[in-house]
Amino acid sequence: MELRILGPIEVVSDGRQVRLGGPRQRALLAYLLLHANGAVPTERLLERLWDEPPTGGLAALQTQIYRLRRLLGDRIETSGHGYSIRVGPGELDLDVFRALLAEAGASADPAARSRLLREADALWRGEPLAGVDAPFARAEAAALDELRLSVLEDRLEADLERGCDGELVAELRVLVEEHPLRERLRGELILALYRSGRQAEALEAYRDTRRMLDDELGLEPSPALRELERAILRHDPALEPAVAATAPAPGRKRRAAWLVLAGAGLALAGVAGAAAVVLTDVAGSKRAAPGPTVRIVTVRTSEPSRRARTRVRPRVHHVHAAVRPAAPAAIVHVVTSAAATTTTTTATHAAPPATASTTTAPVKRTVSKPPPTPVTISDTFDGSQIDNTIWYQISEGSGWTLAQNDGQLEFAFPPDSQRGGQWDTFGGHIGTQCRFPGDFDARVDFTLSQWPAANGVMASLWGWFGPENTGWSSWRASSAQGGEQYGAYLGVGTVTGSPQVDDTTGTLRLARHAGVVTAYFLHDGGWVALGSAHMTETAKVAVGAGAWPPNVGNPFAGRQVVVDFDNFSVTAVDPDCPPGSEPPTP
Numbered sequence: 001m002e003l004r005i006l007g008p009i010e011v012v013s014d015g016r017q018v019r020l021g022g023p024r025q026r027a028l029l030a031y032l033l034l035h036a037n038g039a040v041p042t043e044r045l046l047e048r049l050w051d052e053p054p055t056g057g058l059a060a061l062q063t064q065i066y067r068l069r070r071l072l073g074d075r076i077e078t079s080g081h082g083y084s085i086r087v088g089p090g091e092l093d094l095d096v097f098r099a100l101l102a103e104a105g106a107s108a109d110p111a112a113r114s115r116l117l118r119e120a121d122a123l124w125r126g127e128p129l130a131g132v133d134a135p136f137a138r139a140e141a142a143a144l145d146e147l148r149l150s151v152l153e154d155r156l157e158a159d160l161e162r163g164c165d166g167e168l169v170a171e172l173r174v175l176v177e178e179h180p181l182r183e184r185l186r187g188e189l190i191l192a193l194y195r196s197g198r199q200a201e202a203l204e205a206y207r208d209t210r211r212m213l214d215d216e217l218g219l220e221p222s223p224a225l226r227e228l229e230r231a232i233l234r235h236d237p238a239l240e241p242a243v244a245a246t247a248p249a250p251g252r253k254r255r256a257a258w259l260v261l262a263g264a265g266l267a268l269a270g271v272a273g274a275a276a277v278v279l280t281d282v283a284g285s286k287r288a289a290p291g292p293t294v295r296i297v298t299v300r301t302s303e304p305s306r307r308a309r310t311r312v313r314p315r316v317h318h319v320h321a322a323v324r325p326a327a328p329a330a331i332v333h334v335v336t337s338a339a340a341t342t343t344t345t346t347a348t349h350a351a352p353p354a355t356a357s358t359t360t361a362p363v364k365r366t367v368s369k370p371p372p373t374p375v376t377i378s379d380t381f382d383g384s385q386i387d388n389t390i391w392y393q394i395s396e397g398s399g400w401t402l403a404q405n406d407g408q409l410e411f412a413f414p415p416d417s418q419r420g421g422q423w424d425t426f427g428g429h430i431g432t433q434c435r436f437p438g439d440f441d442a443r444v445d446f447t448l449s450q451w452p453a454a455n456g457v458m459a460s461l462w463g464w465f466g467p468e469n470t471g472w473s474s475w476r477a478s479s480a481q482g483g484e485q486y487g488a489y490l491g492v493g494t495v496t497g498s499p500q501v502d503d504t505t506g507t508l509r510l511a512r513h514a515g516v517v518t519a520y521f522l523h524d525g526g527w528v529a530l531g532s533a534h535m536t537e538t539a540k541v542a543v544g545a546g547a548w549p550p551n552v553g554n555p556f557a558g559r560q561v562v563v564d565f566d567n568f569s570v571t572a573v574d575p576d577c578p579p580g581s582e583p584p585t586p
Helices: 023-034 042-049 058-075 093-105 110-122 137-161 166-178 183-195 199-217 223-233 306-312
Strands: 002-004 010-013 076-079 082-085 294-300 318-320 331-337 344-347 363-366 374-379 391-396 401-404 409-413 427-432 440-450 457-465 470-479 483-489 495-497 505-513 516-523 526-534 539-547 561-573
Touching (some): 002 093, 023 058, 023 082, 042 058, 058 076, 093 110, 093 516, 093 526, 110 137, 137 516, 137 526, 199 223, 409 427, 409 539, 427 457, 440 457, 440 539, 457 505, 457 561, 470 505, 470 516, 483 516, 539 561
Antiparallel strands (some): 076 082, 294 331, 318 374, 344 363, 374 561, 391 427, 401 409, 427 539, 440 561, 457 470, 457 539, 470 483, 505 516
8 A cells, every 4th residue: 555645635546546535534534644653642633633623522533543544455454542543564655765765864975865865756746645634734735845955965965975966057047046045055056066167156145145145034044154155265175076085087076975165064963864074184194286185084984782882882972073874884075175174384495406596485275164063972881880970860750760780770660659740750861061052863772671561661862952841752652552663753743654563672763954853763773754844943962761651551460660771972063052051172
């Protein structure tokens, strides 16, 4: 069966399109598909499907459920006090889209990333949720549109990385016309023009951007765009693509797998987690050539077993210029260039002939400022004390314990754990002292050491956003209603769940790229995307465990529940850290 929401709502069974009912039935199907394999409470369905409570209340909803079951059979399931739709791997176009994004992010090859992102975009058949008239539809469609546009920008960036400069200009001009406030698209257009030998047009595109932002919003271009203009004016070598390690094919320069926007861009794990690329000086280079010295180092990385990392790897508080692979055996190109240093270098002209009576004095040349350096804040939870230079702690209820023991951060919930606190629940989290205003990529390993069935506990990797501390998360949970599953919470109305899983160890991941936050879990060696939504507020990152959901009882079956975390890391540029917890100066 094929289930489609990236356009008009469609169901295809055995090659034939299923004839769906009226607008309310389509809205019900769309909302269940947005939360596929996860239980949706009846109260929420009533709120999301009707502007005003329908006559008959619950009976009206049950009528729509009955009609939908006649079309889809036992895929529509009753789950506690709600309903869910059972969707298999590859059946829902949104799931296929997310899987392609994850695969693209795990690739260091820009050509492969471009191909995968084009395949993802080809799944769209028009406006998402087209024809759905319900209170939830407008916000959900807008979030999906934002995700698609961000992926389009990622694909264009991959195409620029692989040398498609002039070919992209026409496409980028159309996109800038359609989305005039997207500064990333404008930066890609300016760079494509410059690399195509059209410097005057690139500068005019920048001036047009500045005029538009001033006229429409009273704003200046972003620092990245302003630095891009300055780099073009000085013909900064950092704007040129890197030279590949192998010989170029005849008639065509090979491109390395990275893109620098005015020497100030962030090459960090994105919607699907690309590895970081850092520009530094080539120490001790003796070459006198006037151009930049480029050295390419290929590093093959592999992930040791979780237990080996726990026992062998020492604690690393702050690691600068860290390269974290998005998947095992990733190949990362680390490029270093003399054109990206902050120091002042001296270029000496060649000596004149012996008969000449003049000499040429050394000329000082100031080279462009390097891009911000990604840093990784990590903790392997060695020792017996939680490091308060990294973490703050929050707890609710009583009778449960949080302890750090030699490589494990352990949450233990005995059967007599008591609810309490503001949210009438038990459990808690430890969160980062540092805040992350821009893109970030956070991960943590977990082990469900004691995990009776339907225990009502959730292990989570959290992002807490903005002054309101809005919590978004990637989680692994067990309940009588949802069974054993992964899931994500990405704002109101965006709770997602996975098919049933039996994993007792794994990795949770939460990453933001270009304002879009995506939740993942690691399964069978690959990242599985649970959902994405737009969020630009400054973030704190946390790991924790506790009762889930708060209004569900604590079955526990008379047994203790224990959740262990280890190998936490979050990679970002320029985190905002309080005194005493700042990353050290490199």
